Amino acid sequence: MTKIAQGSSPRRIAIAIDGPAGAGKSTVARMVADRFGYVYIDTGAMYRAVALAALRAGVGPGDSGELERLVSGLDIRLETGDNGQRVLLNGEDVTGEIRSREVTAAVPAYAAVPAVRARLVELQRAMAKAGGVVMDGRDIGTHVLPDAELKIFLTASVRERARRRYEESGRAQGLTLEMLEREIAERDRLDASREIAPLVKAEDAIVLDTTSLTAEEAADRIAMLAERAALGAGGA
Numbered sequence: 001m002t003k004i005a006q007g008s009s010p011r012r013i014a015i016a017i018d019g020p021a022g023a024g025k026s027t028v029a030r031m032v033a034d035r036f037g038y039v040y041i042d043t044g045a046m047y048r049a050v051a052l053a054a055l056r057a058g059v060g061p062g063d064s065g066e067l068e069r070l071v072s073g074l075d076i077r078l079e080t081g082d083n084g085q086r087v088l089l090n091g092e093d094v095t096g097e098i099r100s101r102e103v104t105a106a107v108p109a110y111a112a113v114p115a116v117r118a119r120l121v122e123l124q125r126a127m128a129k130a131g132g133v134v135m136d137g138r139d140i141g142t143h144v145l146p147d148a149e150l151k152i153f154l155t156a157s158v159r160e161r162a163r164r165r166y167e168e169s170g171r172a173q174g175l176t177l178e179m180l181e182r183e184i185a186e187r188d189r190l191d192a193s194r195e196i197a198p199l200v201k202a203e204d205a206i207v208l209d210t211t212s213l214t215a216e217e218a219a220d221r222i223a224m225l226a227e228r229a230a231l232g233a234g235g236a
């Protein structure tokens with residue numbers, strides 16, 4: 001893949017990539033960030049870290065007071081190293097643990113709690129302040145970075161998304177394609193139907209269906225759009 005020299009674009013922009021589970025957001029977002037020398041911010045990992053901390057502390061999503069206290073005391077960091085991004089929860093590396101099935105199933109309920117979102121959105125905006133970011137999630141273009149110069153809504157069929165998860169980790173975990181399809185469809189339903197910052201396409205987002213695209217092809221298209229958006233932003 002061709003790397004674009006840093007500084008070749010007039011301005012370091014913000015790129016928001018939203019979409020449902022397994023659409024390829026994190027893979028594609030990382031590739032795009034890498035090409036431009038931008039920072040990649042995986043907001044899903046932050047919600048996963050909160051869910052893990054709450055599960056460990058025995059605090060349920062219905063206990064909003066306790067949850068608010070817990071979240072305000074958490075130190076969540078995303079660190080980029082040679083082997084990808086590491087997620088640190090109060091200094092502990094929880095990169096693997098936040099991908100467990102138990103955490104994955106629990107996240108939407110915790111992510112629907114206003115105090116959790118308020119705290120994480122505050123952190124995410126602070127991380128994006130300097131520009132030159134690719135941020136992926138569910139509400140980036142609609143809520144976190146409504147002024148992002150480029151917004152992408154990445155999607156793919158449920159079957160294809162389940163197939164990707166199966167190849168990625170499901171097979172190794174002894175899951176079937178059907179189980180993953182059901183779990184992904186259920187998570188989509190919860191994320192899209194919650195009251196606060198639901199998963200919806202921002203009005204000004206560009207839809208990219210990756211069902212029959214490789215991650216490289218999707219990243220190519222986004223990089224092209226980003227070049228254009230950066231040129232536009234430069235003149236603004």
Ligand code: CDP
Nearest residue numbers: 021022043044045047107108111137138139
């Ligand atoms: O990687 P995958 O698509 O499976 O999910 P993720 O991006 O790691 O996000 C996990 C969960 O966090 C989602 O199912 C949402 O419930 C929640 N989330 C959210 O509410 N808002 C975001 N900006 C990112 C994730």
